[in-house]
Amino acid sequence: MQSIGERLEEARKRKGISLREAAEATKIRSDFLGYIEQNKFDFDLPELYKRGFIKNYARYLKLDPEKIATDYNAQLLSNTRGGKKGGAELFGQIEIKKSAAAEDAQTDSGSYGRISTQGSSSHNDEEPTEEDADKTFYLKIGLVFVGTLTLVFVIFGLIKAILSSGDDISDEPDLSTPTEITQPAEPTAPVNTDVANNNELKLVASGTVYVLVKQQSDNAILYRDTMSEGQTVNLTKDGAVDILFTAGENITIESGGERLRPSSSGTAKITLP
CATH class of the missing domain: 1.10.260.40 (lambda repressor-like DNA-binding domains)
Structure with a gap:
């Protein structure tokens, strides 16, 4: 043996x-x-x-x-x-x-x-x-697991921070270089006497449109918001105003006893006396 x-x-x-x-x-x-x-x-x-x-x-x-x-x-x-x-x-x-x-x-x-x-x-x-080798092996596995978990949390936090910062960006449309309508808007039928005053301004939306109304005398913003279909806004102005909008086909303006509709679609600007 x-x-x-x-x-x-x-x-x-x-x-x-x-x-x-x-x-x-x-x-x-x-x-x-x-x-x-x-x-x-x-x-x-x-x-x-x-x-x-x-x-x-x-x-x-x-x-x-x-x-x-x-x-x-x-x-x-x-x-x-x-x-x-x-x-x-x-x-x-x-x-x-x-x-x-x-x-x-x-x-x-x-x-x-x-x-x-x-x-x-x-x-x-x-x-x-x-036995010591086994303990060392399991300790290394634990450290790798903890490190990986920490890294996942850090990456998740960074992604969440980036997405959150994106929410703060204004969703207002860019009206920096609007198309200015030099010809007067197309007049329509006379309106009620409650808007006959030249200082009264009425905005009527037939679809979604972003509107900015600024008074020329003091650059005061009379209105700035997105209007939805069927929404009406009444404003009182003092002198000439600039009206900027993003969808001319979706807005009607009533001023001085007349109803005006922009002659072009898309982003444009109208000046009313």
Whole structure:
């Protein structure tokens, strides 16, 4: 039957891996791996680390780490029975405890009893290096998740701020260079006497239109808003006024007893005395 070291060495050579490559992959010194393959388990390390190294090395070579660890415990027990003084000291006093149940199990299934190391914890088979690596891995995953979530919130806030600032932009149409109507608007039928006064101005919308009425004498804004279909606005002016609008086909102006309709559609300006 092959020893533990022979099985590990054979598995490594079968995969074409050198000791140095195995040491770099497992983070175990190459001289320790050499001792293990030579079945020299008396190198200067606590028993906890020896077991951890053997299991890690077996796992790396795709062998059953639990089977290798069991064989190692059996070999360790066999060496202690071979005559090392009193209970065999392996870098710490090893005390072999057998209960009646353990002895029965040994008879039935070939168990080698239970080995406990004085001064070591009850979790001798734990592998500190692997556990620490797992903790580090999960910590990194958590940090990446938190960072990504923070970045998403920042981007969302920026987009919301940009959209909010866009709402403040005035939706008033550009009337900076309107087409000025030099000819008088087309008069229609006379209107009621309640608008016959030259200082009275009435705006009637037949569709959606934006209207700006500005008094020339003092540049006062008499009216500025979007009118909807059927809406009527009555104004009192003092002298000549400029009337700017965006849809001439949708507005009728009543002033001085006349009803005026712009002769052109689209944005334009009318001056009334």
